[in-house]
Amino acid sequence: MRLRPAVAGRLAPALLYAGLAMKSRTFVHRRSGFTLVELLVGFAILATLMLIAVPEMLQRIREANLRSAAEQVSSLLRVARLEGVRGVRPGIVETLPWSEERPLESFRAFADIDRDNVYTAGADRLLGTYDLPSGIELVEPDGLKPGPAVFQPTGAIQNVVWVDIRDGRGNELRIEVSPTATARVTVWKLNPGPAHVLDTLPEEWL
Numbered sequence: 001m002r003l004r005p006a007v008a009g010r011l012a013p014a015l016l017y018a019g020l021a022m023k024s025r026t027f028v029h030r031r032s033g034f035t036l037v038e039l040l041v042g043f044a045i046l047a048t049l050m051l052i053a054v055p056e057m058l059q060r061i062r063e064a065n066l067r068s069a070a071e072q073v074s075s076l077l078r079v080a081r082l083e084g085v086r087g088v089r090p091g092i093v094e095t096l097p098w099s100e101e102r103p104l105e106s107f108r109a110f111a112d113i114d115r116d117n118v119y120t121a122g123a124d125r126l127l128g129t130y131d132l133p134s135g136i137e138l139v140e141p142d143g144l145k146p147g148p149a150v151f152q153p154t155g156a157i158q159n160v161v162w163v164d165i166r167d168g169r170g171n172e173l174r175i176e177v178s179p180t181a182t183a184r185v186t187v188w189k190l191n192p193g194p195a196h197v198l199d200t201l202p203e204e205w206l
Helices: 005-031 036-086
Strands: 091-096 106-111 125-131 136-139 149-151 161-167 172-178 184-190
Touching: 036 091, 036 106, 036 125, 036 136, 036 149, 036 161, 036 172, 036 184
Parallel strands: none
Antiparallel strands: 091 106, 091 149, 106 125, 136 161, 161 172, 172 184
């Protein structure tokens, strides 16, 4: 069937426009995706960033967990000191080693009402307990358990006391109560090394 010249003249621009629109849509579709090479480069960059960021993130998590445990022990020591200052009976914090009944090493604070430096259920008043979380342990130099921290009604402490706690990577914090007159509670970072000296350098975390 032949079209009249007038009709063909009207259809030609419309067909030309439709063809250009299809080419434009095809061109846009081709530019909207990624090539295999681009995807591989993107994955390589992402993997590199993860290798850099993940160890740092895990180190920060370990540091936060250890510092949180140290702060919990410090809080018990401060509560016991406050008990000593407020009353006429000493406030005591002692360590409770691992046992079958107590699978985690713990700390216990109590008001020593009968003044025998030993917690007696029913006679002394329990101030609080704290269990070290899994993965954090109490360090006992030479196999000796840290002695109790005994806070007197004057706010002083009988002897300078420190407690070291350590995570599975060897990071270690020391909670110290000193001097005897003021019994200030502080937390120190112990840097790794044979001398095991309290750090005066920037902290080192493993």
